Amino acid sequence: MEYSVHELAITGENPPAKYIYTDSINPSQDPSIPLPLLEIPVIDFNRITTPSVGTGAELERLRSALSSYGCVMDGTVITYLLQDGEVEGLQVLKDEQWFRVPNVPDALVLHVGDHLEIMSNGEFKSPVHRVVLNPERQRMSVVIASFPEEGRQIEPLEGLVSGERPRLYRQVKYSIVDQVGYYWSGTRVTDDARI
Numbered sequence: 001m002e003y004s005v006h007e008l009a010i011t012g013e014n015p016p017a018k019y020i021y022t023d024s025i026n027p028s029q030d031p032s033i034p035l036p037l038l039e040i041p042v043i044d045f046n047r048i049t050t051p052s053v054g055t056g057a058e059l060e061r062l063r064s065a066l067s068s069y070g071c072v073m074d075g076t077v078i079t080y081l082l083q084d085g086e087v088e089g090l091q092v093l094k095d096e097q098w099f100r101v102p103n104v105p106d107a108l109v110l111h112v113g114d115h116l117e118i119m120s121n122g123e124f125k126s127p128v129h130r131v132v133l134n135p136e137r138q139r140m141s142v143v144i145a146s147f148p149e150e151g152r153q154i155e156p157l158e159g160l161v162s163g164e165r166p167r168l169y170r171q172v173k174y175s176i177v178d179q180v181g182y183y184w185s186g187t188r189v190t191d192d193a194r195i
Contacts, residue, residue, distance in 0.1 A: 075179035075189060076113030079145045083109060087139040093128040114190045115148050118169045121156035126190060148174035169193040 155171035
């Protein structure tokens with residue numbers, strides 16, 4: 001019987017083998033082998049939304065973080081993640097090495113999706129991520145994902161294309177069927193759309 005991810009989460013059953021991806025870059029997911037911790041900036045959104053002396057600096061930190069540390073390879077525009085406060089599991093691939101993403105209490109992790117990378121003309125990055133299971137403790141996170149409208153044409157915003165920064169991506173039409181195809185083939189819409 002086929003189950004959705006939500007049904008598997010509710011029933012607690014193990015996912016079918018086809019749901020498990022064996023990592024070819026680092027086949028060991030043994031939690032006793034520590035991975036380096038990825039230093040990611042923590043942005044105070046209260047400073048961004050409240051006029052203050054630190055607003056400009058905080059906005060620059062956010063812009064720098066989104067340009068350097070996207071945390072997902074998927075077909076979203078952006079994903080908001082509230083991680084489990086005690087159990088780590090999120091990892092990102094940077095320079096062909098996996099890094100642990102630290103749990104910061106009550107902080108949201110913003111995952112830049114492939115379509116935001118296209119719309120920002122490569123200013124914001126959408127790298128690969130994975131979640132590693134902890135064999136001893138359960139992990140519960142809350143995720144809210146934002147997807148483009150079905151059939152929507154996605155392309156770099158005009159204001160982000162110039163003589164100094166030419167267009168990096170061609171226009172693509174968003175389709176959930178195409179996104180599933182990219183996922184199953186291990187490819188990305190950003191690779192397909194790159195000029």
